[in-house]
Amino acid sequence: MAISENDLLSALENETVKNKIIAIVESSKQSSNKHLNEQKNTVVIEEYNLLNQKNEELKLALSAQKEQVEVLRKKLSDVVKAYEDLAQKKKNTEEDLIAFKEDNKNLVEALSEKKDELESKQEQVNEINTALDKYKHTFESDILLSQLYHELSEKTQGSLRGIFKDTSMQGLVACGIQEKNISNLWDYIKNEVVNGDNADIDRVIKMFDALFERFILAYPMFAFQEVTKGIEFDTQQHIKHNTSKNTSGPIQHVLLRGYVNTNTNKVIKPSVVCL
Numbered sequence: 001m002a003i004s005e006n007d008l009l010s011a012l013e014n015e016t017v018k019n020k021i022i023a024i025v026e027s028s029k030q031s032s033n034k035h036l037n038e039q040k041n042t043v044v045i046e047e048y049n050l051l052n053q054k055n056e057e058l059k060l061a062l063s064a065q066k067e068q069v070e071v072l073r074k075k076l077s078d079v080v081k082a083y084e085d086l087a088q089k090k091k092n093t094e095e096d097l098i099a100f101k102e103d104n105k106n107l108v109e110a111l112s113e114k115k116d117e118l119e120s121k122q123e124q125v126n127e128i129n130t131a132l133d134k135y136k137h138t139f140e141s142d143i144l145l146s147q148l149y150h151e152l153s154e155k156t157q158g159s160l161r162g163i164f165k166d167t168s169m170q171g172l173v174a175c176g177i178q179e180k181n182i183s184n185l186w187d188y189i190k191n192e193v194v195n196g197d198n199a200d201i202d203r204v205i206k207m208f209d210a211l212f213e214r215f216i217l218a219y220p221m222f223a224f225q226e227v228t229k230g231i232e233f234d235t236q237q238h239i240k241h242n243t244s245k246n247t248s249g250p251i252q253h254v255l256l257r258g259y260v261n262t263n264t265n266k267v268i269k270p271s272v273v274c275l
Contacts, residue, residue, distance in 0.1 A: 040194040137233065141210040142169050145176070148203045156200040159188065176211035177218060185211070186269050187259075193255050193272050196251075205256060212259065225258040227251065237267050244275040251275060 146169040258269035
């Protein structure tokens with residue numbers, strides 16, 4: 001049955017009805033608020049859970065970041081240590097290089113000094129060698145004469161004692177270049193060549209040749225006789241050795257050169273030859 005408007009208004013003016021309606025409204029309001037609160041709580045819980053989940057994820061991410069940071073920190077520490085080691089090595093190398101350069105500088109200076117000293121010594125040696133060469137050139141025959149004399153046997157030296165009274169190098173030259181001594185020395189050699197039993201004869205002949213070269217400097221009128229193998233034997237200019245196979249003919253070997261006076265062409269000492 002439908003309720004009329006008037007009946008509805010009358011009912012609304014009734015306190016009981018009014019209170020009931022208010023109660024119903026309040027109840028509905030409370031129910032709506034509760035439902036709304038429940039919905040809000042549900043949303044808040046979901047958001048909390050979501051935030052909590054995100055928080056956990058962030059924690060995990062942060063933990064991973066911390067681990068990475070620790071790894072990077074260790075790597076950085078290793079890099080810093082390696083850099084410090086390299087820096088120390090560089091410092092040591094630079095110090096060694098400085099020391100090496102200093103040592104090298106000292107060595108170069110020492111080498112330069114030694115080079116200068118060596119050049120100075122070499123100049124001295126060259127000067128000495130020059131002096132020795134000059135001395136040797138000047139006195140070569142005198143040195144040879146002295147060597148030859150002291151290589152002679154005691155017997156031969158004794159035989160020559162009447163000619164060489166002073167047996168020093170200067171004494172041998174001084175005695176040997178006297179005309180009388182030159183003549184006596186040639187006669188001694190001729191006798192020994194003829195006899196053919198003196199092992200020193202070659203040395204004595206060399207002594208005579210050296211002395212005669214000095215002798216003709218003081219007496220240029222004298223000269224060695226020109227006699228060679230192949231020329232004809234001349235009894236006026238040559239002495240035939242007893243080992244000769246022929247009595248005349250060309251000369252086969254010159255045993256001892258004689259000497260002549262070039263001013264007069266006189267044969268002073270005839271050469272001893274083999275035919």
